[in-house]
Amino acid sequence: MRPDNDLRTIDGDVYVSPRYLAGTTGIGDPALAPLLDLGWELEHDDLDNCYVTAPDHRVRLGYLPEGEDDGLWRINAYEDPFGPPTWGVCFNDSCPTEFVRAFTTELAKAYEKGFAYLAAPDTRDSDHDPYLVVTPLIDRGWEFHKPEPGVFAIRPADRLASLEFTAGPLDPEGELTSRTARWHLWAGSSIDRPAWYATASTNTPVALLTAVTRCVSDPAPLPRWRVNTFSYSKRAQLIPILPPRPAVPTPLDVQRTAASRRPAALPTVSVPRWSTTSRPALPGPRR
Template sequence: MTHPFENLDPAQTVQVLPRHLAGPGALDPRTTWAFPYGEGWPFAQTDEGTAAAFSPCLRLQTTYDPQPDKPGKGTWTINAHRAPFTPPAWRITFDATTPVELLHDVHTELLDLYLEDRHSDQDRLFQDETAPHEAYAPLLTLGWSHDVKTDGTQTFLTPEGLGGVRHRYANSDSSKLAWFSWSGYPSEPHWRARFSFGTPTTLVAAFTASLISTEPLRRTVQDVPFHTRRALYVATPTGKQPQGNTPAAPPPPAPVSGRTR
């Protein structure tokens, strides 16, 4: 089956949509997290690439553990603790193959929540009152399908069927995930994201807003997952131009309004 990348040089840079099929991008923990490291946020990284950062109060910990020989190529993890050195109150994990722009937006929202709590009497990191529909309603406005099951879960699938978000709306078993997302074929996903119960819905909403953003992601052709390229649109290609015509992308859907930072 043909795809928009067929006549492009593998090293050429392109801008692509939808985001969930774009590939991981440049794996740089320091810029992906974008914390104020000069303001008391410790950051450390080993020669092997494993990295960690902490909030000044040590209640937030975020790590990157590359495992290039395993499916998912490693893990990005956010742990939130009600008190330092206690078991996590909630956790988010992303496969290392998740687009880094999605991770950056979640960590930016995490920093926003942290600073809001620090300068107010709120505790939204552990008592967030954001309604679940704020995380999934924007998916429906862009044509994602919606399926509700009697086991307490509802699933939202992308229009092309190569990604989804699952929400456990009935809290009958808090040991299971509250939210789960993936991209690619379910039997062999490009990446997976997992949100435990207790995770602020505000962070899930930041994730889904980034997931469906109509701002294209910049990738080289060789870094875009091969098996789902037929479902990608190429925005304005940049860099080395191939011989012949580059397939034009249809215009992206209208932007979705979201939380103002």
């Protein structure tokens, strides 16, 4: 299934399906846009890392191509701007940019509603039920697995992606600085060497995570340049993006074309005719 996009605006030469095998676009602007559109402050450091901060300083995003590790995107929220993060999310440098944009788009919506973006999941409230996070995956055929005690996972049929939830207490600092977090989303054939990964700590709002799982499981493929697709993803389907088809001619176009091909009329030539006033013929020679 192809998305209904204008082929002239697509950045890529193939569609990748399933989309969780597409990899990053290498461009951060689309994921930054939802927050910048709200007027959040944008700053850069000497290494070209950029930082986006909410006006109330309660949410901070770092886009860190020159960071200390492969955590390209780090988003933290603070109940107290000078205290430890209430929750934190990380997307690594190979994660499809569309998934990050799904998160920042939902974050922008939550921010406009007030302190909803700081709300901790509460199973007593149906709007904060963690089960909502996996609902889009279940609806699209992903199945539950239990890879190890205390960890619950849900995976698609090809087993090339996984969302894992770890039960029990976790180290708050470790959740923000490592892959040992409450939620762990990754793609590839091995959790030890994933194609990409994303983590979310305890208390990350359910609505933000659900936006990501909805985007990850969307059956529509993603456009990519073939040379930038994952080398291991031979199991992905690569569909060539065809050039735009010529526009269907209108009746007026057909009429104009026909007129341009019609042969030009011959010029009118005046031919003299014989009349009684014509000059008589000269006498012929004598015999």
